[in-house]
Amino acid sequence: MGHGPRDGFDNPIIEWVDSRLPIFTMMQKEYGVFPTPRNFNWFWNFGAIAMFMLITMIVTGIVLAMHYTADTKLAFDSVERITRDVNGGWLLRNLHMNGASFFFIAVYIHMFRGIYYGSYKGPRELLWILGVVIFLLMMATAFIGYVLPWGQMSLWGATVITNLFSAIPFVGEEYIMPLLLGGFSIDNATLTRFFALHYLLPFVIFAVVFLHIWALHVTGSNNPLGIEPKGPQDTLPFHPYYTMKDFFGMIVFMILYAWFVFYAPDALGHPDNYIPANPLVTPPHIVPEWYFLPFYAILRAITFNFNLFMLAGLGLLAVFMVEFIWRYKPKYLSGAQGILLLVAGGGLAVFGLLADFNQTWAIPMTASTDVPISAKFGGVLAMFGSIGLLVVLPWLDSHPIRSARFRPLFRVAVLVFTLSVFVLGYAGSQPSDKVYLSACLGDAQACEAIEHGNADHIEAGHEPTVLALDNTMIAQAFTALYFSFFLIILPLLSRFEKGRELPTSIHEAVLAKKQKAGA
Amino acid sequence: MSADTDTTNDNTPHSAHDAEGETRRDFMQLLASAFGVIGGALAAWPLINSLNPAKDTLALATVEVDISGIPKGEAKTIMWQGKPVFVRHRTEEEIKMAEAVEVQSLTDKQSDKERVQRPEWLITVGVCTHLGCVPVGQKMTDTRGDYGGWFCPCHGSHYDTSGRIRKGPAPKNLAIPPYEFINDTTIRIG
Ligand code: HEM
Ligand code: FES
Numbered sequence: 001m002g003h004g005p006r007d008g009f010d011n012p013i014i015e016w017v018d019s020r021l022p023i024f025t026m027m028q029k030e031y032g033v034f035p036t037p038r039n040f041n042w043f044w045n046f047g048a049i050a051m052f053m054l055i056t057m058i059v060t061g062i063v064l065a066m067h068y069t070a071d072t073k074l075a076f077d078s079v080e081r082i083t084r085d086v087n088g089g090w091l092l093r094n095l096h097m098n099g100a101s102f103f104f105i106a107v108y109i110h111m112f113r114g115i116y117y118g119s120y121k122g123p124r125e126l127l128w129i130l131g132v133v134i135f136l137l138m139m140a141t142a143f144i145g146y147v148l149p150w151g152q153m154s155l156w157g158a159t160v161i162t163n164l165f166s167a168i169p170f171v172g173e174e175y176i177m178p179l180l181l182g183g184f185s186i187d188n189a190t191l192t193r194f195f196a197l198h199y200l201l202p203f204v205i206f207a208v209v210f211l212h213i214w215a216l217h218v219t220g221s222n223n224p225l226g227i228e229p230k231g232p233q234d235t236l237p238f239h240p241y242y243t244m245k246d247f248f249g250m251i252v253f254m255i256l257y258a259w260f261v262f263y264a265p266d267a268l269g270h271p272d273n274y275i276p277a278n279p280l281v282t283p284p285h286i287v288p289e290w291y292f293l294p295f296y297a298i299l300r301a302i303t304f305n306f307n308l309f310m311l312a313g314l315g316l317l318a319v320f321m322v323e324f325i326w327r328y329k330p331k332y333l334s335g336a337q338g339i340l341l342l343v344a345g346g347g348l349a350v351f352g353l354l355a356d357f358n359q360t361w362a363i364p365m366t367a368s369t370d371v372p373i374s375a376k377f378g379g380v381l382a383m384f385g386s387i388g389l390l391v392v393l394p395w396l397d398s399h400p401i402r403s404a405r406f407r408p409l410f411r412v413a414v415l416v417f418t419l420s421v422f423v424l425g426y427a428g429s430q431p432s433d434k435v436y437l438s439a440c441l442g443d444a445q446a447c448e449a450i451e452h453g454n455a456d457h458i459e460a461g462h463e464p465t466v467l468a469l470d471n472t473m474i475a476q477a478f479t480a481l482y483f484s485f486f487l488i489i490l491p492l493l494s495r496f497e498k499g500r501e502l503p504t505s506i507h508e509a510v511l512a513k514k515q516k517a518g519a
Numbered sequence: 520m521s522a523d524t525d526t527t528n529d530n531t532p533h534s535a536h537d538a539e540g541e542t543r544r545d546f547m548q549l550l551a552s553a554f555g556v557i558g559g560a561l562a563a564w565p566l567i568n569s570l571n572p573a574k575d576t577l578a579l580a581t582v583e584v585d586i587s588g589i590p591k592g593e594a595k596t597i598m599w600q601g602k603p604v605f606v607r608h609r610t611e612e613e614i615k616m617a618e619a620v621e622v623q624s625l626t627d628k629q630s631d632k633e634r635v636q637r638p639e640w641l642i643t644v645g646v647c648t649h650l651g652c653v654p655v656g657q658k659m660t661d662t663r664g665d666y667g668g669w670f671c672p673c674h675g676s677h678y679d680t681s682g683r684i685r686k687g688p689a690p691k692n693l694a695i696p697p698y699e700f701i702n703d704t705t706i707r708i709g
Contacts, residue, residue: 156652160673163651179567183576184600185646193570280596280603282652284672300674303688359626368626374690376649433675 030217035235036242037223039510043113044221044242045249046106052250053103054209058202060096068148070195072188075150076276094265100142101268102257104291107135115393116414118402119222125394127215132390134208139292141201144194146289147186151273156286158186158194164299167377185279225509226402227502234506285431293428294421298482299383300432301475304356306373307366313349316341326491382479389486396486399494406500410493417485420478427475438468581709583701586640594657596645599708603645603653604696605669606706609680614638616667617681627692631681634695642706643682644696647671649689654678669693 006025009015018024067086069078082089111131114120120128143161147154162180166173182189220229229235236242260267268290272283288296306314320341323330330338355366368374373381389396397410404411440447442464450466503509582599586606589595594607609617617631618638635641647654649671655661656669656678664670664677666685671678676687683692698708 160650160652163649166651178572179570181572182570183572185602187576187601189573189576279598279601280653282655282671282673286652286673305690360624362623367628368690369628375688376690 030238031243032237032239034217034238035220035229035232036238037221037229037506038234038236038241039223039225039506040221040242040245041224042249043109043117043224045246045253046110046113048246049250049253050103050106050110051209052253053099053106054202054205057096057099057103058206060092060099061199061202064092064096065195065199068195070148070192072150072191072277075148075191079149091261094261098257098260098265098268100145100289101291102253102260103138104142106253107138108291111135111390112418115417116404116411117222117224118226118397118399118404120394121397121402122394123219124215124222127212127219128394129391130208130212130215132387134205134212135390136387137201137205137208141198141205142289142291144198144201146273147191147194148198149273150191150277152275152277152281152283153270153273153286155186155277155279156282157288158190160286161288162186162190164376164380164383167374167380169372169377187279222402223506224403224405225503225506226406227506230505287429290425290429293426294424295383295386295428297424297428297475298386298479299379300428301472301479302375302379302382303432303472303476304353304378305366305368305371305375306378307352307356307371309352309355309366310349311352311372313345313347313352316345317349320345321487325488328495382483386479386482389483393486393490397490397494399497399499401499401502406502407493407497408500409497410490413485413489413493417482420481420485423478424475424482427471427478430471432470432472432475434471435468436470436474438466441465441467581707583705583707585705587704591639592659596657597708599644599696604708605641605643605645605657605682605693607641607643607657609639609641613667613680617641617679617683620679620681620683626684627690629681629683629692634681634683634692636698636700640706641680641682642696642698642708643693645669645693647673647676647689648684648691648693649674649676649687654693 006018006022009018009024014024064082067078067082067089069075079093082093084090086092114128114131143158147158162177165176165180168176178184180190181187182193223229270287270289275283287293320338323333323341324338333341352366355361355363356368356371359367365371399407399410401407404414440450443462446462446464450464503512580600582597584595584597584606586595586608589606589608591608592610592613594605597604597606614631620631622628622630631638634643645653650673652671652673654669654671654676656663662670664686666677666679668678668680668682668685670676671687671689674688676689677685678689678693679685681692682695684690696708698706700706
């Protein structure tokens, strides 16, 4: 970096520094004249907004840390003291607390932009992957930060999530859990290490953001048309065009953020976190922060074990998927073999699932104590898998057109996918056994008894069948949709979608639009 | 790395002699990297190990409990290793219910006999084996679930009067901590 030729500066002090360390030349090159596509829309504001939120979190966090005490006996009170007694402490805490939410809002919009306009495609794969790494680090940081105030949700949220690691076969319970917690439960040793990590991770994020932006400045930005700029007529210098546009967007975003900070600071949080942590009493309904809800729903959607029959079946289905969906032409197998795979794989998987639901059948190797992947571990794999898919997204979607504007089918798929993430978020916020719809089939009297909660009075032999659509089923259906978007829909679209004709260049498209608007 | 003219660093073999030197150098580099990795791992170990439970945490690993005041049908909660332990004084009926269950029909196949030392005392770790919530059911007035033992409110696991999982997402029975009766009214857990 910064080894290129220098133009020099008029100001002698700047020139003195720059000739020894060309930092001003670099800033000028990367943020001054940096050629940027001229057709950005507002979605391109959210990178800068996320950067602003990261800095806000680090600055407010450092000051909060000066007043905070990481000790289970004192932590809750020290946070209360921050909000009541420390000068302006309420403001700092509200900024930090809601800042986490707004950081996630900015990053989620930023990620949606990346998917909708195909920014993850070559040559920007690594840029996208670094973004997913930032997202993972943010989730870790926010999860750990939420433990620090040591309220009921802090403790129990952390208990539920750290317990996920106990699902790792062989080593989870005995080695990983004690190492993670520093004891046998979430306690003082856990709180102190979480605080240390909560201080550290944002700086790690900062470093990865640096790499992310470095990679961006190698490839240049994508844009709403998804075609590369061909020359100076397609670009504008970053300053003043996009510095101003980013600044304006940031101010609008800050107004919204400030509204929450000043008028609804607890609207996004959970009231139970104002009850001091109590290791003997679990709150009746544990929910994570809103930004984790879709992933929490995926975690809870896996209510069944993966026994050997299911794994074998899924393995065969995976072979089918790779050979007949991912490859443009099947390489090793004939069509008949494909059908055989599909039937055998599907059959085995369904049989395994039924065997799991009906433990009374006592089919060998299906008891929940001797399955290779328990429901709990399956949930963990599904949750991390749902983020892992983002990493390989550039290879699952190999369609040559980037922007959804020119891919009508992809556009619908992305919007349905986005909707399914929202539905998963809702499902994550509700109790698993909540019933949305139910139908009672059979004896009318008995059905009435059930409706009135006197199921005990039903005569033997007259029990009706109750069909119910509960929250778990919703979560399962939309988890299936989430995974099939990546594994089936995108590869199929890459293969079959025609797409619209692309404009020849950015400036022509922009001018054509102007003319149409003027006419 | 600019125009460095040091020929010993040159990676292109010019003659047989050089090529021979290269393989030796490659080997040395491999060896050095391997030692670097081993050394790094050894240096990291004390850092990681310090995060394991400390000696004082481990020292809290036993507690003695007076169980004389627990009425039949109720249970007492004790803290052991930072976790709740349930000491339940079971009624005859509860014992009968626990013993009558056919073991083969269970998710986690254990008979009641394997889970108690004295039938009227059931001692289990009060942590749901699903994701670690504390099940309710210590008092007779609590919701005890469909099987009269405990009910975990987090994701709806039902445990029977032997602390065995009967319904819901938990994979295993409530754990039995190591314990012994010191006399009729005192137990040592841990
Ligand atoms: C990536 C950036 C960060 C995120 C997403 C984040 C997230 C959070 C969250 C969600 C909380 C819980 C808020 C509450 O319910 O009260 C929290 C608390 C806290 N954070 Fe951060 N944080 C970040 C950066 C930092 C930094 C850099 C520091 C210190 C250098 C810090 C120090 C603290 C402290 C002391 C608390 C406890 C006080 C409180 O609860 O308000 N944070 N953080
Ligand atoms: S933690 Fe008990 S049911 Fe999930």
